[in-house]
Amino acid sequence: MGFKITKNNKTRYESIDWNNLRFGVYFSDHIFISKYKDGKWDGGEIIPYGEMPMEPGLCTLHYGQTIFEGLKAFRRVDGNGANLFRADKNAQRLNRSASLVCIPEYDVPTLLDGMKELVKLDNKFIPKQKGQSLYLRPVVFGSGNFLGVTASQEYMLIVMTSPVASYYAAGLNPVKIMVSDDHVRAVKGGLGAAKTAANYAASLYAGMDAHKKGFSQVLWLDGVNRKDIDEVGAMNIMFLIDGELITPSLDKGTVLAGVTRDTVLTLAREWGMKVTERNISIDEVMDAYKAGKLQEAFGTGTAAVISPVGQLTYKGTDMIINDMKIGPVSQKFYDTITGIQYGEIEDKHNWNIHVTF
Numbered sequence: 181m182g183f184k185i186t187k188n189n190k191t192r193y194e195s196i197d198w199n200n201l202r203f204g205v206y207f208s209d210h211i212f213i214s215k216y217k218d219g220k221w222d223g224g225e226i227i228p229y230g231e232m233p234m235e236p237g238l239c240t241l242h243y244g245q246t247i248f249e250g251l252k253a254f255r256r257v258d259g260n261g262a263n264l265f266r267a268d269k270n271a272q273r274l275n276r277s278a279s280l281v282c283i284p285e286y287d288v289p290t291l292l293d294g295m296k297e298l299v300k301l302d303n304k305f306i307p308k309q310k311g312q313s314l315y316l317r318p319v320v321f322g323s324g325n326f327l328g329v330t331a332s333q334e335y336m337l338i339v340m341t342s343p344v345a346s347y348y349a350a351g352l353n354p355v356k357i358m359v360s361d362d363h364v365r366a367v368k369g370g371l372g373a374a375k376t377a378a379n380y381a382a383s384l385y386a387g388m389d390a391h392k393k394g395f396s397q398v399l400w401l402d403g404v405n406r407k408d409i410d411e412v413g414a415m416n417i418m419f420l421i422d423g424e425l426i427t428p429s430l431d432k433g434t435v436l437a438g439v440t441r442d443t444v445l446t447l448a449r450e451w452g453m454k455v456t457e458r459n460i461s462i463d464e465v466m467d468a469y470k471a472g473k474l475q476e477a478f479g480t481g482t483a484a485v486i487s488p489v490g491q492l493t494y495k496g497t498d499m500i501i502n503d504m505k506i507g508p509v510s511q512k513f514y515d516t517i518t519g520i521q522y523g524e525i526e527d528k529h530n531w532n533i534h535v536t537f
């Protein structure tokens with residue numbers, strides 16, 4: 181640690197509507213910032229959150245050489261500081277995304293120290309209510325000013341934090357999902373495994389279309405045959421079919437390696453469940469549904485933890501899963517993971533990074 185800290189002389193705390201936090205609307209007082217120049221990253225420092233000067237030639241605006249992460253700090257229920265959940269996994273994934281878009285890697289221990297220091301400094305922004313949390317958003321982008329299509333020589337890493345509401349205002353609500361066979365978000369050999377802006381830009385149109393039709397998210401199929409399942413919205417997807425937990429494997433490079441996905445798979449194996457990471461097609465899911473074997477389906481991600489799928493619609497067929505109700509397996513994952521995050525359940529895997537203040 182030991183970063184230079186320049187404090188904000190006017191807190192943003194009072195401008196926050198704590199009764200209506202929503203997601204990513206409010207920002208805390210400080211950011212961690214680090215710059216890359218002449219072939220190396222500086223050591224990083226903490227400065228006030230605020231406007232940044234920018235030139236119209238900023239390369240990232242034109243070609244999207246940018247990556248990001250999303251993770252959370254939870255105020256412990258025993259009042260003893262906060263838990264930064266699996267931040268090491270996010271830091272490692274940031275570097276995997278970096279390599280796919282030619283961004284220089286960042287030192288993992290420095291990033292972890294920067295995030296810990298930030299959470300400590302802005303700890304009053306960690307919401308007190310269970311379900312709410314402080315979201316951390318690291319972002320790295322080319323900061324050079326030029327118009328040639330080439331990797332930048334200069335970069336900036338910024339970590340901002342944002343107090344966010346519970347994803348579920350009233351219990352875990354199963355959602356309606358539209359299987360997209362018109363639009364795809366990623367193809368083999370592309371950027372699907374990276375948390376980079378292009379994938380999210382690619383998802384907007386289909387997402388908007390799904391909303392218009394009354395669905396909350398899109399289920400993405402593979403970009404070539406539009407048969408194999410990739411992800412759901414900005415989450416990984418899991419199916420419980422005939423007692424077996426099945427999720428698309430990561431080897432195709434079209435799926436983001438979710439931290440929550442890994443958490444769920446680790447717990448499921450520990451609980452003795454049959455767990456399989458493999459290719460699974462939408463036809464297989466339809467067949468399982470028709471045979472009465474599709475017990476549960478749910479998305480996994482930092483934002484919602486577990487997002488049960490109540491309805492999956494494909495080519496005009498509505499598959500209603502578990503009577504549109506949350507299933508016992510989804511509920512158990514949700515309760516266990518949130519229990520660990522808030523320090524109510526023993527953290528056997530050392531997933532939490534304890535920040536005291």
Ligand SMILES: Cc1ncc(COP(=O)(O)O)c(C=O)c1O
Nearest residue numbers: 414415416436438439440481482
């Ligand atoms: C495309 C995509 N897939 C999956 C996930 C879930 O990943 P995680 O569990 O690490 O939040 C996310 C969210 O980060 C995402 O953006």
